[in-house]
Amino acid sequence: MQLAEIQEEFRVRQSSFEAAYPDLLASSSLYRTPPGFRDAILYALHAGGKRVRPVLLLETASLCGIDQRKAMYMALGLELLHTYSLVHDDLPAMDNDDLRRGKPTTHKVYGDDIGILAGDALQTLAFEMFARAGVHSNTLLFFAESAGPCGMVGGQYLDMKGGAMLRDIQDRKTGKLIESSLALAYIEIDSPKKDRVARWGRLLGLLFQITDDILDASGTAEELGKTPGKDARDQKATWVTQWGAAKTRRKAESIVRRLSKAAVSIFSGSAFLQSLPAFIYYRRQ
Amino acid sequence: MQLAEIQEEFRVRQSSFEAAYPDLLASSSLYRTPPGFRDAILYALHAGGKRVRPVLLLETASLCGIDQRKAMYMALGLELLHTYSLVHDDLPAMDNDDLRRGKPTTHKVYGDDIGILAGDALQTLAFEMFARAGVHSNTLLFFAESAGPCGMVGGQYLDMKGGAMLRDIQDRKTGKLIESSLALAYIEIDSPKKDRVARWGRLLGLLFQITDDILDASGTAEELGKTPGKDARDQKATWVTQWGAAKTRRKAESIVRRLSKAAVSIFSGSAFLQSLPAFIYYRRQ
Numbered sequence: 001m002q003l004a005e006i007q008e009e010f011r012v013r014q015s016s017f018e019a020a021y022p023d024l025l026a027s028s029s030l031y032r033t034p035p036g037f038r039d040a041i042l043y044a045l046h047a048g049g050k051r052v053r054p055v056l057l058l059e060t061a062s063l064c065g066i067d068q069r070k071a072m073y074m075a076l077g078l079e080l081l082h083t084y085s086l087v088h089d090d091l092p093a094m095d096n097d098d099l100r101r102g103k104p105t106t107h108k109v110y111g112d113d114i115g116i117l118a119g120d121a122l123q124t125l126a127f128e129m130f131a132r133a134g135v136h137s138n139t140l141l142f143f144a145e146s147a148g149p150c151g152m153v154g155g156q157y158l159d160m161k162g163g164a165m166l167r168d169i170q171d172r173k174t175g176k177l178i179e180s181s182l183a184l185a186y187i188e189i190d191s192p193k194k195d196r197v198a199r200w201g202r203l204l205g206l207l208f209q210i211t212d213d214i215l216d217a218s219g220t221a222e223e224l225g226k227t228p229g230k231d232a233r234d235q236k237a238t239w240v241t242q243w244g245a246a247k248t249r250r251k252a253e254s255i256v257r258r259l260s261k262a263a264v265s266i267f268s269g270s271a272f273l274q275s276l277p278a279f280i281y282y283r284r285q
Numbered sequence: 286m287q288l289a290e291i292q293e294e295f296r297v298r299q300s301s302f303e304a305a306y307p308d309l310l311a312s313s314s315l316y317r318t319p320p321g322f323r324d325a326i327l328y329a330l331h332a333g334g335k336r337v338r339p340v341l342l343l344e345t346a347s348l349c350g351i352d353q354r355k356a357m358y359m360a361l362g363l364e365l366l367h368t369y370s371l372v373h374d375d376l377p378a379m380d381n382d383d384l385r386r387g388k389p390t391t392h393k394v395y396g397d398d399i400g401i402l403a404g405d406a407l408q409t410l411a412f413e414m415f416a417r418a419g420v421h422s423n424t425l426l427f428f429a430e431s432a433g434p435c436g437m438v439g440g441q442y443l444d445m446k447g448g449a450m451l452r453d454i455q456d457r458k459t460g461k462l463i464e465s466s467l468a469l470a471y472i473e474i475d476s477p478k479k480d481r482v483a484r485w486g487r488l489l490g491l492l493f494q495i496t497d498d499i500l501d502a503s504g505t506a507e508e509l510g511k512t513p514g515k516d517a518r519d520q521k522a523t524w525v526t527q528w529g530a531a532k533t534r535r536k537a538e539s540i541v542r543r544l545s546k547a548a549v550s551i552f553s554g555s556a557f558l559q560s561l562p563a564f565i566y567y568r569r570q
Contacts, residue, residue, distance in 0.1 A: 124433035141416035148409035
């Protein structure tokens with residue numbers, strides 16, 4: 001698949017998520033929520049973003065033959081969980097970011113207290129969506145562990161404390177949820193492929209992070225949707241600060257090749273997933 | 286049942302929870318967590334407290350004939366969720382409390398960033414425990430809605446923003462989780478009693494809050510496990526500031542009578558639950 005073609009395929013899946021999720025939210029407990037609080041929660045969720053996790057979930061769920069409404073609830077759950085993590089990451093006690101995806105962060109608009117509570121509520125809503133999807137307990141368990149202290153929020157802890165290996169931080173902080181986005185559908189149908197898919201997903205998560213690091217070091221605010229060069233100013237360890245730009249690119253390109261090759265057999269039914277690693281890496285190089 | 290007797294019954298159930306939950310945690314994802322982070326999470330959980338929610342869940346689960354290991358996972362899930370809400374409530378951007386149950390609050394010991402993350406992780410672990418319990422989707426949904434933006438965290442929002450009715454704040458902030466503690470077992474077995482139990486639980490939650498308000502206005506730090514008189518200093522609306530001490534006591538006593546009467550038919554198999562409202566109110570009057 002050509003890059004323009006997969007970009008279009010990505011957009012189609014993104015749009016189908018954007019079109020469908022407001023209805024699911026409208027029948028959730030969010031619409032029995034104090035209106036000012038609902039506004040803060042929706043502000044964070046509507047701020048945009050690439051909807052990568054929902055797109056991955058919807059694609060794999062379709063390969064696994066999962067009912068579309070159920071898949072959409074799971075996709076929304078993933079996006080809500082991802083959004084909670086961004087809202088809390090941006091708080092003054094954490095990364096202290098004023099901009100996210102080119103807009104003022106939730107706590108800048110609604111205050112630090114509501115930023116904390118909106119993040120909390122986004123996490124609870126994520127699990128509400130998995131309840132509404134009616135997933136099996138094993139699926140729920142995998143999702144909870146991916147999000148929890150040995151997964152995403154544990155990665156955030158390591159990132160805050162410093163001193164941990166970059167790879168360990170990122171495998172947890174970014175990798176586990178990307179892994180979930182791909183593996184949950186296979187876990188839900190108890191597919192023998194589920195472990196291979198999960199490993200592929202972790203490596204894809206690493207590729208995401210490496211690509212982000214390259215962009216942070218070289219991109220503009222408009223391209224990034226956040227303040228560029230922030231990692232360097234914060235003296236944050238990234239792949240680029242650790243390896244330099246040239247080696248980071250070589251590593252990324254080698255991961256793209258490994259993932260693309262493995263995808264041919266793992267995702268034989270999806271040209272989209274086979275082309276995705278290249279798309280992620282080359283989208284703005 | 287005499288107060289001394291029910292106090293003893295309460296202690297027995299409390300102890301069985303205290304004895305059982307560390308094993309459940311040890312087989313959870315918490316033990317694949319960065320150790321420093323695990324410490325912060327366990328610090329909050331081990332800080333004690335009355336374990337009211339687990340005790341209520343275990344008692345109702347036993348009336349409903351639910352397997353004890355499953356019930357223990359649900360009980361732990363409730364306590365983890367309650368603990369997350371306390372950790373976040375105490376943060377500087379929220380109630381800014383230095384003491385909780387007589388000990389320094391989590392963020393005072395580990396820093397504001399880790400306070401936020403430990404609370405986040407406690408919430409995720411709560412849902413992990415419900416996954417491990419293998420509950421039905423309806424049970425999970427009720428739990429998530431009780432905890433979410435139309436429930437507990439929505440009540441916290443109303444409390445922060447001010448201007449809402451005290452009853453509305455407390456029904457959400459305290460009531461919903463107490464309601465859950467009692468109703469979840471009945472929902473899990475799809476009992477025709479589940480709605481009556483839920484209503485009884487909401488009213489019991491109100492009684493808890495009223496009793497806490499009375500204690501805050503009259504108790505000592507040792508009795509409360511937190512700084513007394515704080516509500517008044519913070520000019521926080523409470524039942525005592527709203528009604529005065531005498532009327533608040535009369536209201537509480539009327540609720541105790543209503544709950545005790547209703548419990549005779551709802552919980553005909555449990556002398557413990559029938560005596561609980563009186564125990565809650567009279568424990569330190």
